[in-house]
Amino acid sequence: MPAQLSEQSVHRMRDGALPPRQRIIVAARELFYRHGVQGVGVEAIAEAAGTNKMTLYRHFESKxxxxxxxxxxxxxxxxxxxxxxxxxxxxxxxxxxxxxxxxxxxxxxxxxxxxxxxxxxxxxxxxxxxxxxxxxxxxxxxxxxxxxxxxxxxxxxxxxxxxxxxxxxxxxxxxxxxxxxxxxxxxxxxxxxxxxxxxxxxxxxxxxx
Amino acid sequence: MPAQLSEQSVHRMRDGALPPRQRIIVAARELFYRHGVQGVGVEAIAEAAGTNKMTLYRHFESKxxxxxxxxxxxxxxxxxxxxxxxxxxxxxxxxxxxxxxxxxxxxxxxxxxxxxxxxxxxxxxxxxxxxxxxxxxxxxxxxxxxxxxxxxxxxxxxxxxxxxxxxxxxxxxxxxxxxxxxxxxxxxxxxxxxxxxxxxxxxxxxxxx
DNA sequence: TGATCATGTTACCGAACAGTACCGATCTTG
DNA sequence: CAAGATCGGTACTGTTCGGTAACATGATCA
Missing domain, CATH: 1.10.357.10 (Tetracycline Repressor, domain 2)
Known part of the structure; x- marks a missing residue:
């Protein structure tokens, strides 16, 4: 298991945006609050985060x-x-x-x-x-x-x-x-x-x- | 659309239990409360009501x-x-x-x-x-x-x-x-x-x- | 320059989901 | 008894879900 934060801070400056893990958390926070934990799927979260489901599962091992x-x-x-x-x-x-x-x-x-x-x-x-x-x-x-x-x-x-x-x-x-x-x-x-x-x-x- | 309550009260005395519509409502009340509206499927409700999904959809046109x-x-x-x-x-x-x-x-x-x-x-x-x-x-x-x-x-x-x-x-x-x-x-x-x-x-x- | 790693993309799997078609059994009512 | 309705059971459709495999890309760093 490699360190997460240090490695990501390296990739953080890709295009000035947040790293995908942070974007996923932000999107999840919004969608979970608005539609409920059960009312939103991981694919919708990934899409709202500007990424895809696979990257989401690279950072979170389950929903x-x-x-x-x-x-x-x-x-x-x-x-x-x-x-x-x-x-x-x-x-x-x-x-x-x-x-x-x-x-x-x-x-x-x-x-x-x-x-x-x-x-x-x-x-x-x-x-x-x-x-x-x-x-x-x-x-x-x-x-x-x-x-x-x-x-x-x-x-x-x-x-x-x-x-x-x-x-x-x-x-x-x-x-x-x-x-x-x-x-x-x-x-x-x-x-x-x-x-x-x-x-x-x-x-x-x-x-x- | 036939009348609902009168027709059902005819079938109510089948074996002393409630008619399926009432059983479905009772089961739905319990399951919806315990697991949330989104956390329980119609099949689980029908099963808990002692009936099946088809009968449920005969009484309720949608979830x-x-x-x-x-x-x-x-x-x-x-x-x-x-x-x-x-x-x-x-x-x-x-x-x-x-x-x-x-x-x-x-x-x-x-x-x-x-x-x-x-x-x-x-x-x-x-x-x-x-x-x-x-x-x-x-x-x-x-x-x-x-x-x-x-x-x-x-x-x-x-x-x-x-x-x-x-x-x-x-x-x-x-x-x-x-x-x-x-x-x-x-x-x-x-x-x-x-x-x-x-x-x-x-x-x-x-x-x- | 080449190795490495995170990311993006597509496709896929199995399960669960909402909803429906069909058949047979049962019961009521004429 | 026969007509009509409800009910139970099974099987089905199409979709969505959580989760995964495989491959390509682009950046980093030695």
Missing amino acids: DLLVAEYLRGLAEETARIWDEIAELHPGDALAQIRAWLDRVGGHGERHDASGCALVNAAIQISDPEHPGRKFVESAARTRRERLTALCCASGLTEPEQLADHLFLLVEGARASYRSVGPDGPGAGLCALAAALLASHRATDHAPPG | DLLVAEYLRGLAEETARIWDEIAELHPGDALAQIRAWLDRVGGHGERHDASGCALVNAAIQISDPEHPGRKFVESAARTRRERLTALCCASGLTEPEQLADHLFLLVEGARASYRSVGPDGPGAGLCALAAALLASHRATDHAPPG
């Missing part, structure tokens, strides 16, 4: 492992988003929570986020032994842990409960985004979350307003 | 229309659940809300509910012209309207906001159920919803008892 790589990339992006937010608001847990809500909940045009795609994929993968499931679960666990840690550090009351509450709100907004559409109940997510944060300010529950 | 019928049944069940809850707690909007939360959120063993399956199916159906999409959308709209109406009738503050809040919580719990598992943040849904209802009791934080 399941390509799916796993797709999910691994999404989980990685999720973790990266948390890091970026932490760097943007160092030491300010509440600001980090708000930034996260803005990022994952402010889906006017943006749904390139990872959480929703991970959940969607998890729904479509019924096999519990699928090589990609562990990335879905680890991403969900990471997200929950980091959100809980932020809530604890923010000084708000009942942080664990608040973290789960925020988690469910965001996940619900994303889930309903496809079935109800962008005008659904998810549109008011930011307002709801803001009210929720306000209600966890004091020792007692205060109504939002 | 897409079988999927549509599946979604129509789910939407119908959603509406029926609301009616049952209304009959169980007549005139008591708050009790109806609590009953709904218990029903759709108290998923220890039960996930025969329809909302989650509808959302899951919506995710897997990328084609906006699919004959089943209208049932998904109408079910979501119905659920939101009825929940909003209940919140308005309950005398709680900011009913529309509360309705969307509850909707997102429940939807988030169901969405995370598959990716995170039953021990995920959805486990505390009932407690979260109870606290949310309490926080919407009065204009100011002064619960009567």
Whole structure:
């Protein structure tokens, strides 16, 4: 087995484009998200990547492992988003929570986020032994842990409960985004979350307003 | 086209079992939910229904229309659940809300509910012209309207906001159920919803008892 | 210059898929 | 009993799918 990245970086400058492996991942990310993991074939991915099926199979030994790589990339992006937010608001847990809500909940045009795609994929993968499931679960666990840690550090009351509450709100907004559409109940997510944060300010529950 | 239901009820008593059309619907409901609309073929459905593909196609002219019928049944069940809850707690909007939360959120063993399956199916159906999409959308709209109406009738503050809040919580719990598992943040849904209802009791934080 | 490696291309395989034709058995109803 | 309908079983079509074999091309590097 030769090294992959170093060898490819040699071939990367062929015509200024990305190497085929990267193009395949980009295309897979788009198509898997739009049509579902089961709704798109490897040939369509290869074509969208500007290559062919054979080259795809030279880089991914099966479609399941390509799916796993797709999910691994999404989980990685999720973790990266948390890091970026932490760097943007160092030491300010509440600001980090708000930034996260803005990022994952402010889906006017943006749904390139990872959480929703991970959940969607998890729904479509019924096999519990699928090589990609562990990335879905680890991403969900990471997200929950980091959100809980932020809530604890923010000084708000009942942080664990608040973290789960925020988690469910965001996940619900994303889930309903496809079935109800962008005008659904998810549109008011930011307002709801803001009210929720306000209600966890004091020792007692205060109504939002 | 001959009448369907009357002709079939004649054949219903063949050996005490359901007629094949009903068996197909039951099997499709189970398999579509477990493996996804795209993850199960018509032959597997027919076999699970104790019949064969030919009989299936005598009752459903295509797989897409079988999927549509599946979604129509789910939407119908959603509406029926609301009616049952209304009959169980007549005139008591708050009790109806609590009953709904218990029903759709108290998923220890039960996930025969329809909302989650509808959302899951919506995710897997990328084609906006699919004959089943209208049932998904109408079910979501119905659920939101009825929940909003209940919140308005309950005398709680900011009913529309509360309705969307509850909707997102429940939807988030169901969405995370598959990716995170039953021990995920959805486990505390009932407690979260109870606290949310309490926080919407009065204009100011002064619960009567 | 020649060896090497990744890539592109075409063709192919076996399986599964949606959907159909046909036949025989069974049941209801006249 | 006979007509008519449904149902089950088998076999079939054409397509698409995941995956592979074989060969040609073009770039890199010794």
